Amino acid sequence: MEAPAALDYEIVDVFAPRPFTGNPLAVVFGADALTTAQCQVLAHEFGFSETSFLCAPGDGPDGPAADYRLRIFTPHAELPFAGHPSVGAAHTLVRTGRLRPGLLRQECGAGVLDVVVDGAGARLSGGRPTLAEGPDPAELATALGLSAADLVGHPADVAGCGLAFTYLHVHPDALDRAVPDGAALDRLGGHGVSVFSWDRLGETAHARVFARGLGWSEDPATGSAALGAGVWLTAAGLLAGEGVSGYAVRQGDRLGRPSVLTCTVTATAGAAVAATVAGAVQPVASGRIRVPW
Numbered sequence: 001m002e003a004p005a006a007l008d009y010e011i012v013d014v015f016a017p018r019p020f021t022g023n024p025l026a027v028v029f030g031a032d033a034l035t036t037a038q039c040q041v042l043a044h045e046f047g048f049s050e051t052s053f054l055c056a057p058g059d060g061p062d063g064p065a066a067d068y069r070l071r072i073f074t075p076h077a078e079l080p081f082a083g084h085p086s087v088g089a090a091h092t093l094v095r096t097g098r099l100r101p102g103l104l105r106q107e108c109g110a111g112v113l114d115v116v117v118d119g120a121g122a123r124l125s126g127g128r129p130t131l132a133e134g135p136d137p138a139e140l141a142t143a144l145g146l147s148a149a150d151l152v153g154h155p156a157d158v159a160g161c162g163l164a165f166t167y168l169h170v171h172p173d174a175l176d177r178a179v180p181d182g183a184a185l186d187r188l189g190g191h192g193v194s195v196f197s198w199d200r201l202g203e204t205a206h207a208r209v210f211a212r213g214l215g216w217s218e219d220p221a222t223g224s225a226a227l228g229a230g231v232w233l234t235a236a237g238l239l240a241g242e243g244v245s246g247y248a249v250r251q252g253d254r255l256g257r258p259s260v261l262t263c264t265v266t267a268t269a270g271a272a273v274a275a276t277v278a279g280a281v282q283p284v285a286s287g288r289i290r291v292p293w
Helices: 036-046 083-095 137-143 172-177 182-187 223-235
Strands: 006-014 023-028 051-055 068-073 102-108 111-117 121-125 130-132 158-160 164-169 192-199 204-210 243-251 259-268 271-290
Touching: 006 083, 023 036, 023 083, 036 051, 036 068, 051 083, 068 083, 083 102, 083 111, 083 121, 083 223, 083 271, 130 223, 137 164, 137 182, 158 223, 164 223, 172 192, 172 204, 192 223, 204 223, 223 243, 223 259, 223 271
Parallel strands: 023 051, 068 102, 164 192, 204 243
Antiparallel strands: 006 023, 006 271, 051 068, 102 111, 111 121, 121 271, 130 158, 158 164, 192 204, 243 259, 259 271
């Protein structure tokens, strides 16, 4: 299949309480014929933390198992899964009349995932929860320009629901002082890092997220990290070990792009078995972009 000369796109703000907050996302339509190299060039051109490329779903034995297929690129690499590109793409498909609201099935590198879309935004179910031992918390703190005195005392475990992050629980006054050392973070495993403080009364994590795929720069809203936070918080005993718990993640304030991610985690016997993340999506621009080469 030959790629057309130009493709339609939209720019939306995801997990955004109002336009020009949250995490900006480019959504490119009709990307089936694009090569990986072409997608990477376009993602670099847009320059956002991620760009979503929408394609037709693959065929299974009984027909398509999903409503659409999504490829996700940072300016530097393709990801199997990410939260704000999934939420933003699903809502944009519905808002532009390409799909109906309600339950959608998204095919991506992490498998086929559920996304529920309404007029304001979307709720995403992540992949299978995972939890593994992470680096020494004091070493991770040093790689983030912090010290052992800034730590609350929990392990820096690696958790995820489709894309794994390392979680570092710090005191509130340490959060703004974090400055990532990319080389040091690479030596500690290279996972993205969510450094956060926890408001137990409000059941809210105040987070800053740094990712290798972004050159260790800061992300204003990270749905995949918000999903994994539920896995980590359950394992740490900060959320209930049985049933469904709600929690929120607030992110992006330091970047001037405040973001609100509303989450749930379902637990059994002290371990997370499922998680969801939801947020509002605000359209801000649309146009056409030339296909490279």
